[in-house]
């Protein structure tokens with residue numbers, strides 16, 4: 389896995405985008421930037437194993453290089469599911485397809501280049517959207533959540549993960565400090581952390597846990613709960 393040293397000089401050339409350079413080091417970047425990334429995939433696999441409606445399609449929106457989807461395909465061979473990953477970054481989809489050729493053990497998995505705010509989701513039974521809604525403009529999120537709701541049948545599920553904030557300033561400050569410490573422990577330098585934070589400003593816009601729950605309840609989901617949280621990273625499950 390190629391190491392992420394994109395910001396080692398502390399230079400920020402404009403806002404963060406999901407280009408070829410990012411796709412190349414993305415798996416390392418995610419492992420070292422999202423606390424408990426592997427554990428969240430493990431937990432999701434267990435939820436999917438128990439709750440996925442059989443005979444439907446599982447979509448991963450903002451699938452990036454396909455890591456989550458390929459893990460699920462390989463871990464859940466007994467489930468009668470089709471797997472579709474969607475991302476609008478061509479470099480991510482190209483890499484996901486290469487990984488699928490190497491690692492997907494005969495699963496029914498496809499990767500599509502598309503915009504998750506407009507793409508159709510036929511036969512959806514379960515929709516994943518991990519660390520991706522945070523990149524959609526906040527004003528568009530209610531419409532997005534409504535689309536997901538409308539694409540699912542009754543009994544369908546949406547599992548999503550987001551970076552979150554707290555509106556309690558002291559807690560929010562603690563979140564930021566703890567996350568900073570996590571990135572240092574992962575081998576990023578102060579310079580790299582500061583530069584990445586600057587590049588993501590105005591690009592990654594997190595909400596609170598409660599706002600995310602209200603967003604999905606407002607879109608019509610019957611029940612929304614968290615199943616994992618590490619300080620400022622949370623994973624949710626919404627029942628249609």
Ligand code: GEK
Pocket residue numbers: 406418449450451452453454455456474475476477480502503504505517518519520523524
């Ligand atoms: C994982 N879920 O491994 N349409 C399609 N894709 C989009 C859009 C859009 N409108 N906006 C952003 N993306 C993955 C990680 S990364 C998270 C998801 C991160 C895509 C973007 O191209 C990128 O691949 C992904 O959303 C976000 O769990 O980089 O922090």
